[in-house]
Amino acid sequence: EVQLVESGGGLVQPGGSLRLSCAASGFTLSTYWMSWVRQTSGKGLEWVANIKEDGSEKYYVDSAKGRFTISRDNANNSLYLQMNSLRVEDTGVYYCARGGLDWGPWGQGTLVTVSS
Amino acid sequence: AIRMTQSPSSLSASTGDRVTITCRASQGISNRLAWYQQKPGKAPKLLIYGASSLQSGVPSRFSGSGSGTDFTLTINYLQSEDFATYFCQQCYSYPLTFGGGTKVDIK
Numbered sequence: 001e002v003q004l005v006e007s008g009g010g011l012v013q014p015g016g017s018l019r020l021s022c023a024a025s026g027f028t029l030s031t032y033w034m035s036w037v038r039q040t041s042g043k044g045l046e047w048v049a050n051i052k053e054d055g056s057e058k059y060y061v062d063s064a065k066g067r068f069t070i071s072r073d074n075a076n077n078s079l080y081l082q083m084n085s086l087r088v089e090d091t092g093v094y095y096c097a098r099g100g101l102d103w104g105p106w107g108q109g110t111l112v113t114v115s116s
Numbered sequence: 117a118i119r120m121t122q123s124p125s126s127l128s129a130s131t132g133d134r135v136t137i138t139c140r141a142s143q144g145i146s147n148r149l150a151w152y153q154q155k156p157g158k159a160p161k162l163l164i165y166g167a168s169s170l171q172s173g174v175p176s177r178f179s180g181s182g183s184g185t186d187f188t189l190t191i192n193y194l195q196s197e198d199f200a201t202y203f204c205q206q207c208y209s210y211p212l213t214f215g216g217g218t219k220v221d222i223k
Contacts, residue, residue, distance in 0.1 A: 045160065045203055047212040061211045095159055101207035102150035104162030104171055 002026040002105055004096050009110030016086050016114070022079040022096030022107055030054070030074035033100025036081045039109070040092030049081065050100045063089075086114045118142050118206050122215035128223040135191040137218045139204035144184045148208035151180055151189045154217075155200045163202075164189065194220075 008020040020036070035050040049060045049070040058070050069082040079096050091114045097103030119142035129135050139149065147167035152160035162171045164180035167187055177192040191198055199222055204215040 044216055045205070045214040047205075047214075050212075059210055097159075101148070101212065102162060102165050102205065103160075104165075106159035106161070109159055 002098070004098065004105060004107035006094065006096050006107045006110040009094060009112045011113045011115065012086055013116050014086060014088055014114055017082070017084045018086065018112060020081040020083065020094055020096075020110060020112075022081075024077045024079065024096075024098075027098070029072070029077045029079070032098050034072060034079045035097045035099060035103055036070060036079075036094060037097055037103065037106070038090075038092045038094045038112075040089070042089060048094070051079070052100070083112070086112075088114050090114050117211050118145060118209060118213055120204055120206055120213050120215035122202075122204055122218050124218060125216065126219040126221065128221055129194055130223045131194055131196055133194045135194055135198075135220060137189045137202055137204075137220075139182075139187045139189070139215050141185045141187075141206055141208075145206045145208035147183050148206060149180070149182070149187050150205045150207060151178075152203045152205065153198075153200045154203065160203060191220075 003025045005023045036048040039045050051058045051070045067085045071080045093109040095106045095109045097106040121140045123138050149167045151164040154160040163174050163178050168180045179190045181188050201217045201219045203217050
């Protein structure tokens with residue numbers, strides 16, 4: 001069974017950092033693009049970033065450029081999102097999802113709360 | 117960025133009804149459109165990709181159509197488990213963008 005399990009969310013102050021992780025199982029991670037998508041009260045569903053199978057290409061939504069970094073470790077079946085300079089508007093549920101341009105399946109999500 | 121506009125934002129329907137949800141792109145996206153279903157507290161689930169291709173495991177009462185700027189998701193013979201929120205998403209160009217969602221609830 002394909003499974004994606006996110007972790008690393010939590011409460012952080014504005015300007016702080018978090019590193020999200022996504023553990024993949026039930027499929028060969030190295031053969032799929034992978035993505036992070038978030039759901040916020042302000043913007044609804046929003047694609048954040050994606051990364052090619054071998055990590056050689058990465059794309060970001062404008063609001064994440066320069067602050068977030070997507071990466072992967074295929075040997076350890078893991079996807080990551082390093083988030084720096086966090087803002088209140090980054091608050092939401094962050095999902096990892098299999099695929100580059102459309103996504104299935106998704107993980108259960110991890111909640112990120114940016115608040116002072 | 118390509119703006120995706122869904123209508124209606126909500127609708128009430130009964131089990132057995134046929135439901136149609138519309139999604140319009142602010143510019144042509146060929147057939148590069150996906151539909152998702154989301155239930156409260158759960159992650160979105162891919163229903164349709166390529167505007168009309170049914171994702172494996174999704175019941176055949178779901179169908180998608182359209183090309184260019186106008187797209188439709190149809191649910192034939194609505195079942196109790198179909199009451200949820202539905203989102204369209206364009207995968208034509210970056211940034212990848214979603215519609216605002218259509219909530220389908222019980223009449």
